[in-house]
Amino acid sequence: MQSFHFVIANVFAETHFGGNQLAVFTDARGLSDLAMQSIAKQMNLSETTFVLPARDKVNAAKIRIFTPQAELPFAGHPTVGTAAVLGQRGLGAGQFVLEEAIGDIRVDVELRGDRIAARFQIDRPIDSPGFTPTNALVADLLTLAEADIAAAWFASAGVPFCVVQLAGREAVDRAVLDRNAWNAKRKDLWAPNFLLFAGKPTSERLYARMFAPALGVDEDPATGAAAVALVGSLAKRVVAGDGRLAITIDQGVKMGRPSVIEASVDVRAGQTSNMRVGGLTVILGEGSLAVPSN
Structure with missing residues:
Protein backbone atom coordinates (compact mmCIF):
# COMPACT_ATOMS: atom_id res chain seq x y z
CA MET A 1 0.00 0.00 0.00
CA GLN A 2 1.02 3.59 -0.66
CA SER A 3 -0.37 6.57 1.23
CA PHE A 4 -1.31 9.76 -0.66
CA HIS A 5 -1.95 13.09 1.03
CA PHE A 6 -5.02 15.14 0.13
CA VAL A 7 -6.58 18.47 1.10
CA ILE A 8 -10.33 19.19 1.17
CA ALA A 9 -11.29 22.72 0.17
CA ASN A 10 -14.46 24.65 -0.62
CA VAL A 11 -14.02 26.76 -3.76
CA PHE A 12 -15.91 29.99 -4.59
CA ALA A 13 -17.03 29.93 -0.95
CA GLU A 14 -18.23 33.07 0.81
CA THR A 15 -19.12 30.99 3.89
CA HIS A 16 -17.20 28.17 5.57
CA PHE A 17 -19.46 25.39 4.29
CA GLY A 18 -20.51 26.99 1.02
CA GLY A 19 -18.93 26.77 -2.39
CA ASN A 20 -17.92 23.72 -4.38
CA GLN A 21 -16.02 20.92 -2.67
CA LEU A 22 -12.67 19.83 -4.05
CA ALA A 23 -10.13 17.16 -3.10
CA VAL A 24 -6.53 17.99 -4.01
CA PHE A 25 -3.95 15.18 -3.92
CA THR A 26 -0.81 17.22 -3.40
CA ASP A 27 1.69 14.66 -4.74
CA ALA A 28 0.20 12.16 -7.17
CA ARG A 29 3.47 10.62 -8.35
CA GLY A 30 3.02 6.85 -8.56
CA LEU A 31 -0.71 6.92 -9.27
CA SER A 32 -1.89 5.36 -12.54
CA ASP A 33 -4.68 6.79 -14.69
CA LEU A 34 -6.99 4.05 -13.43
CA ALA A 35 -6.09 4.77 -9.81
CA MET A 36 -6.79 8.50 -10.26
CA GLN A 37 -10.19 7.76 -11.77
CA SER A 38 -10.97 5.26 -9.01
CA ILE A 39 -9.99 7.77 -6.33
CA ALA A 40 -12.17 10.47 -7.90
CA LYS A 41 -15.09 8.06 -7.88
CA GLN A 42 -14.35 7.18 -4.25
CA MET A 43 -14.18 10.85 -3.20
CA ASN A 44 -17.46 11.40 -5.11
CA LEU A 45 -17.00 15.18 -5.38
CA SER A 46 -17.63 17.23 -8.51
CA GLU A 47 -13.89 17.08 -9.19
CA THR A 48 -10.69 15.75 -7.67
CA THR A 49 -7.28 17.04 -8.75
CA PHE A 50 -3.90 15.34 -8.77
CA VAL A 51 -0.74 17.43 -8.57
CA LEU A 52 2.34 16.27 -10.47
CA PRO A 53 5.73 17.83 -11.27
CA ALA A 54 5.57 20.39 -14.07
CA ARG A 55 6.96 19.47 -17.48
CA ASP A 56 8.50 22.96 -17.68
CA LYS A 57 10.52 23.73 -14.56
CA VAL A 58 9.47 27.41 -14.62
CA ASN A 59 5.86 26.35 -13.95
CA ALA A 60 4.46 25.49 -10.55
CA ALA A 61 2.91 22.10 -11.27
CA LYS A 62 1.01 19.90 -13.66
CA ILE A 63 -2.51 19.03 -12.57
CA ARG A 64 -4.96 16.40 -13.75
CA ILE A 65 -8.67 16.84 -13.13
CA PHE A 66 -11.20 14.03 -12.72
CA THR A 67 -14.94 13.93 -12.13
CA PRO A 68 -16.35 10.69 -10.69
CA GLN A 69 -16.72 9.42 -14.28
CA ALA A 70 -14.18 11.11 -16.54
CA GLU A 71 -10.99 13.14 -16.82
CA LEU A 72 -11.40 16.77 -17.91
CA PRO A 73 -8.91 18.77 -19.99
CA PHE A 74 -9.76 21.87 -17.96
CA ALA A 75 -12.15 22.95 -15.21
CA GLY A 76 -12.47 26.21 -13.35
CA HIS A 77 -13.19 25.38 -9.73
CA PRO A 78 -10.40 22.73 -9.61
CA THR A 79 -7.97 25.26 -11.11
CA VAL A 80 -8.90 27.96 -8.58
CA GLY A 81 -8.97 25.53 -5.65
CA THR A 82 -5.71 23.77 -6.52
CA ALA A 83 -3.97 27.13 -6.94
CA ALA A 84 -5.28 28.17 -3.52
CA VAL A 85 -4.08 24.94 -1.88
CA LEU A 86 -0.62 25.21 -3.47
CA GLY A 87 -0.40 28.85 -2.44
CA GLN A 88 -1.32 28.01 1.14
CA ARG A 89 1.07 25.05 1.26
CA GLY A 90 4.23 26.89 0.28
CA LEU A 91 4.01 28.69 -3.05
CA GLY A 92 2.59 31.74 -1.30
CA ALA A 93 0.87 34.71 -2.90
CA GLY A 94 1.59 35.90 -6.40
CA GLN A 95 1.33 34.60 -9.94
CA PHE A 96 2.29 31.15 -11.20
CA VAL A 97 1.40 28.71 -13.98
CA LEU A 98 -0.42 25.39 -13.75
CA GLU A 99 -0.09 22.93 -16.62
CA GLU A 100 -3.38 21.33 -17.64
CA ALA A 101 -4.37 19.16 -20.59
CA ILE A 102 -5.83 22.23 -22.29
CA GLY A 103 -2.50 24.08 -21.93
CA ASP A 104 -0.76 26.38 -19.46
CA ILE A 105 -3.10 28.34 -17.16
CA ARG A 106 -1.87 31.46 -15.39
CA VAL A 107 -3.21 31.92 -11.85
CA ASP A 108 -3.00 34.72 -9.28
CA VAL A 109 -3.18 33.91 -5.56
CA GLU A 110 -3.75 36.23 -2.59
CA LEU A 111 -3.59 34.85 0.95
CA ARG A 112 -6.24 36.13 3.38
CA GLY A 113 -5.87 34.04 6.53
CA ASP A 114 -8.14 30.98 6.34
CA ARG A 115 -9.46 32.22 3.01
CA ILE A 116 -7.42 32.37 -0.15
CA ALA A 117 -8.42 34.42 -3.19
CA ALA A 118 -7.37 32.87 -6.50
CA ARG A 119 -8.09 33.76 -10.10
CA PHE A 120 -7.11 32.12 -13.36
CA GLN A 121 -6.80 33.64 -16.81
CA ILE A 122 -7.44 31.84 -20.07
CA ASP A 123 -7.01 33.27 -23.55
CA ARG A 124 -8.41 30.54 -25.79
CA PRO A 125 -11.32 31.50 -28.10
CA ILE A 126 -14.86 30.51 -27.26
CA ASP A 127 -15.90 27.57 -29.43
CA SER A 128 -19.44 27.18 -30.73
CA PRO A 129 -21.15 25.40 -33.60
CA GLY A 130 -22.95 27.15 -36.43
CA PHE A 131 -26.37 26.43 -34.91
CA THR A 132 -28.33 26.88 -31.68
CA PRO A 133 -30.81 24.57 -29.96
CA THR A 134 -34.47 25.42 -30.32
CA ASN A 135 -36.28 26.91 -27.35
CA ALA A 136 -38.84 24.11 -27.60
CA LEU A 137 -36.15 21.42 -27.26
CA VAL A 138 -34.47 23.17 -24.33
CA ALA A 139 -37.80 23.68 -22.56
CA ASP A 140 -38.62 19.99 -23.00
CA LEU A 141 -35.27 18.87 -21.60
CA LEU A 142 -35.50 21.22 -18.60
CA THR A 143 -39.20 20.52 -17.85
CA LEU A 144 -40.08 24.18 -18.43
CA ALA A 145 -42.54 26.10 -20.57
CA GLU A 146 -41.19 27.46 -23.85
CA ALA A 147 -42.08 30.96 -22.60
CA ASP A 148 -39.51 30.51 -19.78
CA ILE A 149 -36.66 30.34 -22.33
CA ALA A 150 -35.26 33.77 -23.23
CA ALA A 151 -32.37 32.42 -25.32
CA ALA A 152 -30.19 29.33 -25.70
CA TRP A 153 -26.85 28.71 -27.37
CA PHE A 154 -23.79 26.47 -27.24
CA ALA A 155 -20.37 27.60 -25.99
CA SER A 156 -17.12 26.03 -24.83
CA ALA A 157 -13.80 27.15 -23.41
CA GLY A 158 -12.62 23.56 -23.06
CA VAL A 159 -15.78 22.02 -21.61
CA PRO A 160 -18.91 22.41 -23.79
CA PHE A 161 -22.16 23.83 -22.40
CA CYS A 162 -25.65 24.54 -23.56
CA VAL A 163 -26.11 28.03 -22.12
CA VAL A 164 -29.74 28.86 -21.37
CA GLN A 165 -30.97 32.31 -20.39
CA LEU A 166 -34.25 32.03 -18.50
CA ALA A 167 -36.93 34.63 -17.87
CA GLY A 168 -36.20 34.91 -14.15
CA ARG A 169 -34.66 33.40 -11.04
CA GLU A 170 -37.86 31.49 -10.27
CA ALA A 171 -37.59 29.66 -13.60
CA VAL A 172 -33.96 28.76 -12.86
CA ASP A 173 -34.97 27.22 -9.54
CA ARG A 174 -37.93 25.41 -11.12
CA ALA A 175 -35.87 23.71 -13.84
CA VAL A 176 -35.47 19.92 -13.62
CA LEU A 177 -33.41 18.04 -16.19
CA ASP A 178 -35.56 15.27 -17.68
CA ARG A 179 -33.02 12.45 -17.78
CA ASN A 180 -35.12 10.27 -20.10
CA ALA A 181 -35.54 13.08 -22.63
CA TRP A 182 -31.88 14.04 -22.23
CA ASN A 183 -30.74 10.45 -22.88
CA ALA A 184 -32.92 10.29 -25.98
CA LYS A 185 -31.71 13.64 -27.37
CA ARG A 186 -28.10 13.90 -26.16
CA LYS A 187 -26.69 12.56 -29.43
CA ASP A 188 -28.26 15.56 -31.17
CA LEU A 189 -26.79 18.07 -28.69
CA TRP A 190 -23.45 19.74 -29.39
CA ALA A 191 -23.01 20.02 -25.60
CA PRO A 192 -24.53 17.62 -23.04
CA ASN A 193 -23.98 19.99 -20.07
CA PHE A 194 -26.47 22.74 -19.18
CA LEU A 195 -25.77 26.14 -17.63
CA LEU A 196 -28.94 28.02 -16.74
CA PHE A 197 -28.92 31.67 -15.72
CA ALA A 198 -31.19 34.65 -15.15
CA GLY A 199 -30.37 38.36 -15.02
CA LYS A 200 -29.16 41.12 -17.30
CA PRO A 201 -25.38 40.83 -17.74
CA THR A 202 -24.95 44.57 -18.31
CA SER A 203 -26.62 45.63 -15.06
CA GLU A 204 -27.42 42.73 -12.75
CA ARG A 205 -25.80 39.99 -10.75
CA LEU A 206 -26.52 36.69 -12.48
CA TYR A 207 -28.16 33.70 -10.84
CA ALA A 208 -27.19 30.27 -12.19
CA ARG A 209 -27.40 26.49 -11.94
CA MET A 210 -25.42 23.83 -13.84
CA PHE A 211 -26.30 20.22 -14.73
CA ALA A 212 -23.64 17.79 -16.05
CA VAL A 228 -15.72 31.18 -18.75
CA ALA A 229 -18.09 29.92 -21.44
CA LEU A 230 -20.81 32.25 -20.14
CA VAL A 231 -18.80 35.45 -19.85
CA GLY A 232 -17.02 34.85 -23.15
CA SER A 233 -20.16 34.09 -25.14
CA LEU A 234 -22.16 36.86 -23.46
CA ALA A 235 -19.48 39.40 -24.33
CA LYS A 236 -19.94 38.67 -28.02
CA ARG A 237 -23.65 39.36 -27.57
CA VAL A 238 -23.64 42.50 -25.43
CA VAL A 239 -20.30 44.29 -25.98
CA ALA A 240 -20.33 46.49 -29.07
CA GLY A 241 -16.86 47.11 -30.50
CA ASP A 242 -14.08 47.21 -27.92
CA GLY A 243 -14.85 46.90 -24.24
CA ARG A 244 -14.94 44.75 -21.15
CA LEU A 245 -17.65 42.65 -19.53
CA ALA A 246 -17.51 41.81 -15.82
CA ILE A 247 -20.16 39.69 -14.11
CA THR A 248 -20.80 38.15 -10.71
CA ILE A 249 -22.48 34.74 -10.69
CA ASP A 250 -24.42 33.30 -7.74
CA GLN A 251 -24.57 29.52 -8.09
CA GLY A 252 -25.32 26.61 -5.76
CA VAL A 253 -28.00 28.51 -3.81
CA LYS A 254 -30.74 26.02 -4.69
CA MET A 255 -28.46 23.21 -3.45
CA GLY A 256 -27.75 24.89 -0.12
CA ARG A 257 -24.10 25.52 -1.10
CA PRO A 258 -24.05 29.21 -2.07
CA SER A 259 -21.12 30.12 -4.30
CA VAL A 260 -19.91 33.42 -5.73
CA ILE A 261 -17.90 33.52 -8.97
CA GLU A 262 -16.32 36.66 -10.41
CA ALA A 263 -15.73 36.60 -14.17
CA SER A 264 -14.57 39.15 -16.72
CA VAL A 265 -13.40 39.31 -20.34
CA ASP A 266 -11.90 41.88 -22.69
CA VAL A 267 -13.25 42.35 -26.21
CA ARG A 268 -11.14 43.80 -29.02
CA ALA A 269 -12.46 43.98 -32.58
CA GLY A 270 -15.13 41.47 -31.69
CA GLN A 271 -12.64 38.93 -30.31
CA THR A 272 -12.51 37.88 -26.66
CA SER A 273 -9.27 37.74 -24.66
CA ASN A 274 -8.03 37.75 -21.07
CA MET A 275 -10.96 35.79 -19.67
CA ARG A 276 -10.59 35.79 -15.89
CA VAL A 277 -12.49 33.76 -13.30
CA GLY A 278 -11.89 33.69 -9.58
CA GLY A 279 -13.17 33.76 -6.04
CA LEU A 280 -12.44 32.70 -2.49
CA THR A 281 -11.37 29.24 -1.31
CA VAL A 282 -11.72 27.94 2.26
CA ILE A 283 -9.48 25.01 3.23
CA LEU A 284 -11.30 22.67 5.59
CA GLY A 285 -8.88 19.87 6.36
CA GLU A 286 -6.50 17.21 5.12
CA GLY A 287 -5.84 13.52 5.33
CA SER A 288 -4.31 10.53 3.57
CA LEU A 289 -5.67 7.74 1.41
CA ALA A 290 -4.20 4.25 1.18
CA VAL A 291 -3.93 2.98 -2.40
CA PRO A 292 -2.73 -0.50 -3.47
CA SER A 293 0.68 -0.41 -5.12
CA ASN A 294 0.63 -0.85 -8.91
Whole structure:
Protein backbone atom coordinates (compact mmCIF):
# COMPACT_ATOMS: atom_id res chain seq x y z
CA MET A 1 0.00 0.00 0.00
CA GLN A 2 1.02 3.59 -0.66
CA SER A 3 -0.37 6.57 1.23
CA PHE A 4 -1.31 9.76 -0.66
CA HIS A 5 -1.95 13.09 1.03
CA PHE A 6 -5.02 15.14 0.13
CA VAL A 7 -6.58 18.47 1.10
CA ILE A 8 -10.33 19.19 1.17
CA ALA A 9 -11.29 22.72 0.17
CA ASN A 10 -14.46 24.65 -0.62
CA VAL A 11 -14.02 26.76 -3.76
CA PHE A 12 -15.91 29.99 -4.59
CA ALA A 13 -17.03 29.93 -0.95
CA GLU A 14 -18.23 33.07 0.81
CA THR A 15 -19.12 30.99 3.89
CA HIS A 16 -17.20 28.17 5.57
CA PHE A 17 -19.46 25.39 4.29
CA GLY A 18 -20.51 26.99 1.02
CA GLY A 19 -18.93 26.77 -2.39
CA ASN A 20 -17.92 23.72 -4.38
CA GLN A 21 -16.02 20.92 -2.67
CA LEU A 22 -12.67 19.83 -4.05
CA ALA A 23 -10.13 17.16 -3.10
CA VAL A 24 -6.53 17.99 -4.01
CA PHE A 25 -3.95 15.18 -3.92
CA THR A 26 -0.81 17.22 -3.40
CA ASP A 27 1.69 14.66 -4.74
CA ALA A 28 0.20 12.16 -7.17
CA ARG A 29 3.47 10.62 -8.35
CA GLY A 30 3.02 6.85 -8.56
CA LEU A 31 -0.71 6.92 -9.27
CA SER A 32 -1.89 5.36 -12.54
CA ASP A 33 -4.68 6.79 -14.69
CA LEU A 34 -6.99 4.05 -13.43
CA ALA A 35 -6.09 4.77 -9.81
CA MET A 36 -6.79 8.50 -10.26
CA GLN A 37 -10.19 7.76 -11.77
CA SER A 38 -10.97 5.26 -9.01
CA ILE A 39 -9.99 7.77 -6.33
CA ALA A 40 -12.17 10.47 -7.90
CA LYS A 41 -15.09 8.06 -7.88
CA GLN A 42 -14.35 7.18 -4.25
CA MET A 43 -14.18 10.85 -3.20
CA ASN A 44 -17.46 11.40 -5.11
CA LEU A 45 -17.00 15.18 -5.38
CA SER A 46 -17.63 17.23 -8.51
CA GLU A 47 -13.89 17.08 -9.19
CA THR A 48 -10.69 15.75 -7.67
CA THR A 49 -7.28 17.04 -8.75
CA PHE A 50 -3.90 15.34 -8.77
CA VAL A 51 -0.74 17.43 -8.57
CA LEU A 52 2.34 16.27 -10.47
CA PRO A 53 5.73 17.83 -11.27
CA ALA A 54 5.57 20.39 -14.07
CA ARG A 55 6.96 19.47 -17.48
CA ASP A 56 8.50 22.96 -17.68
CA LYS A 57 10.52 23.73 -14.56
CA VAL A 58 9.47 27.41 -14.62
CA ASN A 59 5.86 26.35 -13.95
CA ALA A 60 4.46 25.49 -10.55
CA ALA A 61 2.91 22.10 -11.27
CA LYS A 62 1.01 19.90 -13.66
CA ILE A 63 -2.51 19.03 -12.57
CA ARG A 64 -4.96 16.40 -13.75
CA ILE A 65 -8.67 16.84 -13.13
CA PHE A 66 -11.20 14.03 -12.72
CA THR A 67 -14.94 13.93 -12.13
CA PRO A 68 -16.35 10.69 -10.69
CA GLN A 69 -16.72 9.42 -14.28
CA ALA A 70 -14.18 11.11 -16.54
CA GLU A 71 -10.99 13.14 -16.82
CA LEU A 72 -11.40 16.77 -17.91
CA PRO A 73 -8.91 18.77 -19.99
CA PHE A 74 -9.76 21.87 -17.96
CA ALA A 75 -12.15 22.95 -15.21
CA GLY A 76 -12.47 26.21 -13.35
CA HIS A 77 -13.19 25.38 -9.73
CA PRO A 78 -10.40 22.73 -9.61
CA THR A 79 -7.97 25.26 -11.11
CA VAL A 80 -8.90 27.96 -8.58
CA GLY A 81 -8.97 25.53 -5.65
CA THR A 82 -5.71 23.77 -6.52
CA ALA A 83 -3.97 27.13 -6.94
CA ALA A 84 -5.28 28.17 -3.52
CA VAL A 85 -4.08 24.94 -1.88
CA LEU A 86 -0.62 25.21 -3.47
CA GLY A 87 -0.40 28.85 -2.44
CA GLN A 88 -1.32 28.01 1.14
CA ARG A 89 1.07 25.05 1.26
CA GLY A 90 4.23 26.89 0.28
CA LEU A 91 4.01 28.69 -3.05
CA GLY A 92 2.59 31.74 -1.30
CA ALA A 93 0.87 34.71 -2.90
CA GLY A 94 1.59 35.90 -6.40
CA GLN A 95 1.33 34.60 -9.94
CA PHE A 96 2.29 31.15 -11.20
CA VAL A 97 1.40 28.71 -13.98
CA LEU A 98 -0.42 25.39 -13.75
CA GLU A 99 -0.09 22.93 -16.62
CA GLU A 100 -3.38 21.33 -17.64
CA ALA A 101 -4.37 19.16 -20.59
CA ILE A 102 -5.83 22.23 -22.29
CA GLY A 103 -2.50 24.08 -21.93
CA ASP A 104 -0.76 26.38 -19.46
CA ILE A 105 -3.10 28.34 -17.16
CA ARG A 106 -1.87 31.46 -15.39
CA VAL A 107 -3.21 31.92 -11.85
CA ASP A 108 -3.00 34.72 -9.28
CA VAL A 109 -3.18 33.91 -5.56
CA GLU A 110 -3.75 36.23 -2.59
CA LEU A 111 -3.59 34.85 0.95
CA ARG A 112 -6.24 36.13 3.38
CA GLY A 113 -5.87 34.04 6.53
CA ASP A 114 -8.14 30.98 6.34
CA ARG A 115 -9.46 32.22 3.01
CA ILE A 116 -7.42 32.37 -0.15
CA ALA A 117 -8.42 34.42 -3.19
CA ALA A 118 -7.37 32.87 -6.50
CA ARG A 119 -8.09 33.76 -10.10
CA PHE A 120 -7.11 32.12 -13.36
CA GLN A 121 -6.80 33.64 -16.81
CA ILE A 122 -7.44 31.84 -20.07
CA ASP A 123 -7.01 33.27 -23.55
CA ARG A 124 -8.41 30.54 -25.79
CA PRO A 125 -11.32 31.50 -28.10
CA ILE A 126 -14.86 30.51 -27.26
CA ASP A 127 -15.90 27.57 -29.43
CA SER A 128 -19.44 27.18 -30.73
CA PRO A 129 -21.15 25.40 -33.60
CA GLY A 130 -22.95 27.15 -36.43
CA PHE A 131 -26.37 26.43 -34.91
CA THR A 132 -28.33 26.88 -31.68
CA PRO A 133 -30.81 24.57 -29.96
CA THR A 134 -34.47 25.42 -30.32
CA ASN A 135 -36.28 26.91 -27.35
CA ALA A 136 -38.84 24.11 -27.60
CA LEU A 137 -36.15 21.42 -27.26
CA VAL A 138 -34.47 23.17 -24.33
CA ALA A 139 -37.80 23.68 -22.56
CA ASP A 140 -38.62 19.99 -23.00
CA LEU A 141 -35.27 18.87 -21.60
CA LEU A 142 -35.50 21.22 -18.60
CA THR A 143 -39.20 20.52 -17.85
CA LEU A 144 -40.08 24.18 -18.43
CA ALA A 145 -42.54 26.10 -20.57
CA GLU A 146 -41.19 27.46 -23.85
CA ALA A 147 -42.08 30.96 -22.60
CA ASP A 148 -39.51 30.51 -19.78
CA ILE A 149 -36.66 30.34 -22.33
CA ALA A 150 -35.26 33.77 -23.23
CA ALA A 151 -32.37 32.42 -25.32
CA ALA A 152 -30.19 29.33 -25.70
CA TRP A 153 -26.85 28.71 -27.37
CA PHE A 154 -23.79 26.47 -27.24
CA ALA A 155 -20.37 27.60 -25.99
CA SER A 156 -17.12 26.03 -24.83
CA ALA A 157 -13.80 27.15 -23.41
CA GLY A 158 -12.62 23.56 -23.06
CA VAL A 159 -15.78 22.02 -21.61
CA PRO A 160 -18.91 22.41 -23.79
CA PHE A 161 -22.16 23.83 -22.40
CA CYS A 162 -25.65 24.54 -23.56
CA VAL A 163 -26.11 28.03 -22.12
CA VAL A 164 -29.74 28.86 -21.37
CA GLN A 165 -30.97 32.31 -20.39
CA LEU A 166 -34.25 32.03 -18.50
CA ALA A 167 -36.93 34.63 -17.87
CA GLY A 168 -36.20 34.91 -14.15
CA ARG A 169 -34.66 33.40 -11.04
CA GLU A 170 -37.86 31.49 -10.27
CA ALA A 171 -37.59 29.66 -13.60
CA VAL A 172 -33.96 28.76 -12.86
CA ASP A 173 -34.97 27.22 -9.54
CA ARG A 174 -37.93 25.41 -11.12
CA ALA A 175 -35.87 23.71 -13.84
CA VAL A 176 -35.47 19.92 -13.62
CA LEU A 177 -33.41 18.04 -16.19
CA ASP A 178 -35.56 15.27 -17.68
CA ARG A 179 -33.02 12.45 -17.78
CA ASN A 180 -35.12 10.27 -20.10
CA ALA A 181 -35.54 13.08 -22.63
CA TRP A 182 -31.88 14.04 -22.23
CA ASN A 183 -30.74 10.45 -22.88
CA ALA A 184 -32.92 10.29 -25.98
CA LYS A 185 -31.71 13.64 -27.37
CA ARG A 186 -28.10 13.90 -26.16
CA LYS A 187 -26.69 12.56 -29.43
CA ASP A 188 -28.26 15.56 -31.17
CA LEU A 189 -26.79 18.07 -28.69
CA TRP A 190 -23.45 19.74 -29.39
CA ALA A 191 -23.01 20.02 -25.60
CA PRO A 192 -24.53 17.62 -23.04
CA ASN A 193 -23.98 19.99 -20.07
CA PHE A 194 -26.47 22.74 -19.18
CA LEU A 195 -25.77 26.14 -17.63
CA LEU A 196 -28.94 28.02 -16.74
CA PHE A 197 -28.92 31.67 -15.72
CA ALA A 198 -31.19 34.65 -15.15
CA GLY A 199 -30.37 38.36 -15.02
CA LYS A 200 -29.16 41.12 -17.30
CA PRO A 201 -25.38 40.83 -17.74
CA THR A 202 -24.95 44.57 -18.31
CA SER A 203 -26.62 45.63 -15.06
CA GLU A 204 -27.42 42.73 -12.75
CA ARG A 205 -25.80 39.99 -10.75
CA LEU A 206 -26.52 36.69 -12.48
CA TYR A 207 -28.16 33.70 -10.84
CA ALA A 208 -27.19 30.27 -12.19
CA ARG A 209 -27.40 26.49 -11.94
CA MET A 210 -25.42 23.83 -13.84
CA PHE A 211 -26.30 20.22 -14.73
CA ALA A 212 -23.64 17.79 -16.05
CA PRO A 213 -24.95 14.20 -15.81
CA ALA A 214 -22.60 13.08 -18.61
CA LEU A 215 -19.73 13.83 -16.21
CA GLY A 216 -21.40 12.12 -13.27
CA VAL A 217 -22.48 15.45 -11.74
CA ASP A 218 -26.25 15.88 -11.49
CA GLU A 219 -25.84 19.47 -10.33
CA ASP A 220 -22.69 21.47 -9.60
CA PRO A 221 -22.54 24.15 -6.86
CA ALA A 222 -19.99 26.32 -8.73
CA THR A 223 -18.55 25.84 -12.20
CA GLY A 224 -15.59 27.93 -13.32
CA ALA A 225 -15.45 26.42 -16.82
CA ALA A 226 -19.11 27.31 -17.28
CA ALA A 227 -18.39 30.84 -16.05
CA VAL A 228 -15.72 31.18 -18.75
CA ALA A 229 -18.09 29.92 -21.44
CA LEU A 230 -20.81 32.25 -20.14
CA VAL A 231 -18.80 35.45 -19.85
CA GLY A 232 -17.02 34.85 -23.15
CA SER A 233 -20.16 34.09 -25.14
CA LEU A 234 -22.16 36.86 -23.46
CA ALA A 235 -19.48 39.40 -24.33
CA LYS A 236 -19.94 38.67 -28.02
CA ARG A 237 -23.65 39.36 -27.57
CA VAL A 238 -23.64 42.50 -25.43
CA VAL A 239 -20.30 44.29 -25.98
CA ALA A 240 -20.33 46.49 -29.07
CA GLY A 241 -16.86 47.11 -30.50
CA ASP A 242 -14.08 47.21 -27.92
CA GLY A 243 -14.85 46.90 -24.24
CA ARG A 244 -14.94 44.75 -21.15
CA LEU A 245 -17.65 42.65 -19.53
CA ALA A 246 -17.51 41.81 -15.82
CA ILE A 247 -20.16 39.69 -14.11
CA THR A 248 -20.80 38.15 -10.71
CA ILE A 249 -22.48 34.74 -10.69
CA ASP A 250 -24.42 33.30 -7.74
CA GLN A 251 -24.57 29.52 -8.09
CA GLY A 252 -25.32 26.61 -5.76
CA VAL A 253 -28.00 28.51 -3.81
CA LYS A 254 -30.74 26.02 -4.69
CA MET A 255 -28.46 23.21 -3.45
CA GLY A 256 -27.75 24.89 -0.12
CA ARG A 257 -24.10 25.52 -1.10
CA PRO A 258 -24.05 29.21 -2.07
CA SER A 259 -21.12 30.12 -4.30
CA VAL A 260 -19.91 33.42 -5.73
CA ILE A 261 -17.90 33.52 -8.97
CA GLU A 262 -16.32 36.66 -10.41
CA ALA A 263 -15.73 36.60 -14.17
CA SER A 264 -14.57 39.15 -16.72
CA VAL A 265 -13.40 39.31 -20.34
CA ASP A 266 -11.90 41.88 -22.69
CA VAL A 267 -13.25 42.35 -26.21
CA ARG A 268 -11.14 43.80 -29.02
CA ALA A 269 -12.46 43.98 -32.58
CA GLY A 270 -15.13 41.47 -31.69
CA GLN A 271 -12.64 38.93 -30.31
CA THR A 272 -12.51 37.88 -26.66
CA SER A 273 -9.27 37.74 -24.66
CA ASN A 274 -8.03 37.75 -21.07
CA MET A 275 -10.96 35.79 -19.67
CA ARG A 276 -10.59 35.79 -15.89
CA VAL A 277 -12.49 33.76 -13.30
CA GLY A 278 -11.89 33.69 -9.58
CA GLY A 279 -13.17 33.76 -6.04
CA LEU A 280 -12.44 32.70 -2.49
CA THR A 281 -11.37 29.24 -1.31
CA VAL A 282 -11.72 27.94 2.26
CA ILE A 283 -9.48 25.01 3.23
CA LEU A 284 -11.30 22.67 5.59
CA GLY A 285 -8.88 19.87 6.36
CA GLU A 286 -6.50 17.21 5.12
CA GLY A 287 -5.84 13.52 5.33
CA SER A 288 -4.31 10.53 3.57
CA LEU A 289 -5.67 7.74 1.41
CA ALA A 290 -4.20 4.25 1.18
CA VAL A 291 -3.93 2.98 -2.40
CA PRO A 292 -2.73 -0.50 -3.47
CA SER A 293 0.68 -0.41 -5.12
CA ASN A 294 0.63 -0.85 -8.91
